[in-house]
Each structure stands twice: as structure tokens, then as C-alpha cells.
Amino acid sequence: MTISGRTAAPLTPISPTEAGNGLRRRFFEDYGIWNEAPVLIGTTKFEPRADVKNIMITGGAGFIACWLVRHLTLTYPHAYNIISFDKLDYCSSLNNTRILNDRRNFTFYQGDVTNPSEVVDCLERHNIDTVIHFAAQSHVDLSFGNSYGFTHTNVYGTHVLLESAKKVGIRRFIHVSTDEVYGEVKDGDDDLLESSILAPTNPYAASKAAAEMLVHSYQKSFKLPAIIVRSNNVYGPHQYPEKIIPKFTCLLARHKPVVLHGDGSPTRRYLYAGDAADAFDTILHRGQPGQIYNVGSHDEVSNLALCKKLLAVMDIPHQSPDEFGRWVKYTHDRPFNDHRYAVDATKLKGLGWEQKTGLEEGLRVTVEWYRLFGERWWGDITKVLSPFPVVAGMEVLSDSEPVSDHPQVGDGGRKGKGAKQGNGEREADGLGCRE
Template sequence: MTVATAQPANSPQNSLAANGRRQSFFEDFGIWKEAPVFIGTTKFEPLPDVKNIMITGGAGFIACWLVRHLTLTYPHAYNIVSFDKLDYCASLNNTRALNDKRNFTFHQGDITNPSEVVDCLERYNIDTVFHFAAQSHVDLSFGNSYGFTHTNVYGTHVLLESAKKVGIKRFIHISTDEVYGEVKDEDDDLLETSILAPTNPYAASKAAAEMLVHSYQKSFKLPVIIVRSNNVYGPHQYPEKIIPKFTCLLNRNQPVVLHGDGSPTRRYLFAGDAADAFDTILHRGQLGQIYNVGSYDEISNISLCSKLLTEMALVPAAVPGDDDFRKWVKYTHDRPFNDHRYAVDGTKLRNLGWEQKTSFADGLRITVEWYRRFGERWWGDISKVLSPFPVVDGYEVHSDKEPITDLPQPTVDAEVQVSKKRKVEASNGQAHA
């Protein structure tokens, strides 16, 4: 990861924001001028047939890292167009540091609107598309599944048809490791050829989008690459996801709330390493291929809480079950279904020369520091999204009213529930005997 330090801004707007002025998501209060400008570390010989790159969802989390990285790393080779609807989880603050760069343009548009997509592709003579834009928060997909299908499936279809119409030379589709479904502890890491078996509406919509991408490759010879990544974390992530949400809560001296018993694990990749992966795939990836972006850092949700408590110096050595831990970590019911773990094999990408450079300890330290400094002011008032199961209605975020307890909650996996029930019944039978 490379950091280009931005100049501080001492504007009255900043003072107003710090003193509690009500903010909207998209107003510019100058906070971005105080923040470091993060990019990746890779740099390749520019491709002669790539000039104008459109990045959908460019004001969102993962995509904004690539927008900054390509804009600043290849200032004389590539023109970068950030195409974004500016949904609730996006912010122009994520790319405002690029506004004075001649090779950067922001274009507001909706991927589900064919005329807006084609207009952008034609206006900027786009030859390469990175398609990140998607609804991605799994929790929301259980209550708003139609919206996920509309954006993730129909939106991808619109982009593919538009790309076919204008003759795009590269279409790099960003998917997720969740399309593979749950991976058991004893199973091997999954290869790109593994069967897709999504278990929630979000993952299903991403798998469906992949099927469309594949069909356009076969039917129309569209030059595509599909990328399936682990969980990405780091500065600029909207605080509906676990690491920024829990960091912001703890920074407010409020306890965090785990879903279920906190046992599910995820593999985490720092956003700078993810930007390097996408840069590597652009320059070295082969058209028609699929690439997993895999991390080695697999961490359970409850272990993540311990690491955050220690990093934020709230508990010297946070151990689940200790009194100090119970003070800061609460529980609520689990998702309707919560995959225990995902695990993908990233050897194919590593063979292109990419490597994970940021340890989880270093990445978490950078992330926590950023959220402590900027998290409360970057998006406006984030209080409502910090609840365990926030509800999104258009651009509005509402808090939930879910019960919170001091005790881990049972998993909603049916097999596990039956097993636990039988154990309890057997135990009760022995007690009565």
C-alpha cells in the first residue's frame, strides 16, 4: 500500500461538522482534504490497447481504491471514468482527491439505465470496463431481495449489452467468493472450476450475474474476465460491514453486537492488496479466465472482536468469556442463514505475480486509525447504520429494534439446531432418570 499525504484543510465547514451539524451523505465538508490518499503498490508497463477505463461503483469502497490507484499510478497512460449512482453506501469523498487530475472523471449514472450506461461508454470512448457496482450487504438481501436482483443481475445485463453494442475490448466482472457457498472446515480451498452453490439472495444474484457474463462471452465473444474475491476491508468502507461498524461503535464507547454465536469465519484481504490484484489482472490476466483473489487470514467474528478490543486499547488481552470481553461484546439472533466459512484457492492469481503484502495486524491498525479519525464525518450521520440489522429504504437508513443479550445465540443452521436439541433432550432424560 502506498500513501500520498493530502494537505490539511482548516475550513469553517469542518468545524461545523465536528460540532455536530447534521450532514447529508454527499455534501463536501472538506474532511477528505485531511485524509491520506491510499492506493496500491503495483505498477506495470501500460497496455497499448487500453486507454479509457470505466469503473462502475467507483465511489464505493473497493472500487474507489482501484480508481485512485489507476489514476495516480498511470497518469499518462489511462483515463479513468468513475461511474456511480451515489447510493447510500457511496461517497464522493472517496475520490475527491482526484478532482484536479486530468485523467480522472466522475460520471453519475445508474447501471440499470441503458441510456445512461451507453452515454458514458460512448462519450468517453471507453475500451475497458471494471464492473464493481452492486448491492453487496448480505444482511439487507434477506429483506430486499428484489433490489439485489435488479441491481446485480439486471444491471450487469445492461452493462453487458451496452459493452457489446460499443465494442468493449475488456470487461472485468467483479464477483465474490460467496458464489461458491459454504465451505466446511475439513474441505479443501475451492478452485475457480468449483461448482457454484450460493446460499443467500446476495450470493445468488452474483452467481446469476456471472452466468450472464459467461453467456455474453460464449454467444457474442465479449472479452471478459471474472474475479472472485475474499472479504475486503480497509479505509473508505461504509460502516455497515463488520470491521468499520464495530470500530465506530467501540470508538463511541458502545458495545458491539455479534450475530448468533460469533463462530463463522471469513478470510480478510486489505483493500490495498485487492487494488494490486485488480491491477495485476488488468495487465496480466487472460481473457476468458476466472481468478480467485484469496487471503490467508481466516478469522472468526468473535476472534475479530478480540483483535479490535486489543487494537483500540479497550482490553489489554481480550479473551472471549472474560468479564472485560462481555462488557464490550453482546449478541443478537443470527441471519436467516449464515455460511460458516468461505475458502478459495488463489494460486492461479499468484502465478501472475500477485501476492498479499499486508498482514491482518497491519491492515487492522491502519483501518482502525482511519475510522477513529474520519469514520464519524465521512458519510454524515452513521448512527442508524450501526445497529445490528439496519434497514435501508432508498437513500435512507433506519435502525432496527432487535433484542440484544449477553449470551451467544444459537445458529440458525437447521442441522445444528436439531443436534443441539437432541443433546439437550438427552441431557434432560439423564437428569430425570
């Protein structure tokens, strides 16, 4: 993890209206909250590849992708031109890359991966030789209520990108997938290798598995030099607060309780975003076409235990049952919630990558960033902080699900209570709303 050369200035509160208006500011603004934040990138640096010059990163204004956009732009200023391609949906922000606006090797292109003319125009206009494809709909909860949108963006959008890459002769295509394509891993089972079968259990994971099949087919049929990357959960600064760590941090900072789905027992492995940026930098420079690489963390924690860690980092008393009950509530679970995922990253480690930031340190940095910037980075985030927010087009709507003081068990959530759709289907996008 590297925090390069900037110090956060003191912040002054602004109203939700002012924050919302901030989303509509022009791209090349001279000052804003983005100018107060530290510039966060990874730690790796390799000898630049001679066959790579112009890199298109889809979903570049989203979470994980923006870390790689900043990292590659600032680490290889004379070697690579970085083109950030993003539609700018609700979960992405130009604040994530505004600090690069004056860099000669950075360009932003507003476009949708499901629009062939925009994709081809970007590829041809910038003479792209390398594509790193992050753009996706990724919030699993939403996929239960609007699965068509996930298929359109994640499958059709990937198909458009592959066909366009074939047309212009891309030399390197890195497809970003997820560990969820493997499906649920039971307690005590071995970590899964890249050769393990795919058995997705939710619409989001199924759409990512389908996208992988398209990548594989273009690799075989058209000799597209492709690499597939399957990562576990990534967290850190710049993540839209629909995901558990930033959402719970923002709620606790507002002195409001967090709400767990079900009983809080599912576990996840968490990787700090700086380590994820290092992984993709490593794969770009040392990964081999035709290969699949798992990106795995050694930090596995249940949702319930994660709450306790966040309370500790934020110095909130929670040792007694009454104290803990003040800050942690419960609601019904997803229609289906995998108990855990577990992947083996030995193959990637063989390329020289390693996890450098443990969960305790990563949470400390992340909590501090959200305390300073989280409430102003995306505008008013009140509605997204509800347990099951609904997205209709570009608007996030809060839910009105019942909340309890006690863990929710049984199959109440599995009967579809969480599969809400709202008044309008979420629009398909070409974004980086990645976990």
C-alpha cells in the same frame, strides 16, 4: 500498500446535522474532510497496455472500486483516463474520490447501471474501451429482506452493462464477483479452485452467480473479452460502516459495545483493500480474457476472534470475562449464515500478485483511519451501527432487535427474524457498495 504524500490535519468535532449537510455539498468543493485524509492506493505498477486507454469503473465511489479508481488515476496519469460511474447511493461517497478532481485523467459520471441510456451515453461519450464492473448491492443481511432489489441491480444491471458493452465494442470487460458464489466451505475442506461448482446459499450470492452466467454467455455468444474475479472479504479505510470491521470500530470508538450475530463462530478471510487494488491492477494488465481468478487472503478469523483483535488494537481491556462481556454482546443470527468461505488464489499468484498486508497491520491502519475520519466521512452513521439496519430508498433505519449478554444458538435467526424489509423496498442502484 502506499500512502502517498498527505498528512491528516487535526480534526475538530462536528454535529450530526453538520455531517449530514456535508453529503449535499457540491462535487467540486475546495475543502472538506476528504482533503484531510491520506491518499490511499495500492503498490503495483505495470507497463501500460497499448489496447487500454479509457477505463470505466462502475461503482467508482464505493469501497473497493474507489481504491482502484485512485490507484489507476495516480499510478498511470499519462496512460489511462479513468471514468468513475456511480449512482451515489447511501453506501458510496464522493469523498472517496474528491482528491482526484483536479486530475486531468479523472472524470466522474453519475449514472445507474440499470439505466441503459446512461450506460451507453457514458461508454460512447468517453470512448470507453475497458470496463471494470464493481457496481452491486452487496450487504448480505439486506438481501434477505429485499431480494428483488439485489436481482434487479446485480443481474439486470450486469445484463444492461454487457449489452451496452457489446453494442460499443468493448475490448476488455472485468466482472467483479464474490467468493460467496461457491457457497459454504466446511472446516478441513480444501480451498476452492476457479473450476469449483457454484452453490450460493443466500439471495446476494445467488444474484452474483446469475450475473456470472450472463457474463459467460456474452463471452461465448458475442465473443466479449471478459474476465471474472471472485474475491473474499475486503476491508480497510473508505468502507461504509455497515460491514463488520468499520461498524465495530466506530461502535468501540463511541465507547459502545459491538453486537455479534449468533454465537460469533462463522469465519471469514479478510484482504486489505490495498492488496485488493493490486489484484485488480494485476488482472487488468496480465489477466487473460475468458479466465476466472480467485482473490484470496491467508488471514482467516472468526467473528468472535475478530472482536478480540479490534479490542486489542484499540487498547480496550478485554482479558477477563467481565471485561469482554462489557464490550461484546449478541443477537440472533441471519436467516442463514455460511460458516466459512475459502478460495485458492494460486492462479492469480501466477500472474505475480501477492498479499502484502497482514491482518494485524491492516487492522491497525484501518482503525486509525476510522478514528480520525469515520464519523465525518458519510455524515451521521448512528442508525447504520445497529445490528440489523434497514435501508429504505436512500435512508438507513436502525433496528430494535433484542440484544443478549450470551451467544445466540439454534435456528431462531433462520426462521426469518433477520429478514426485515422496513416500510419501503430499497431502490435498485448502480453502485459500489462492495464488501
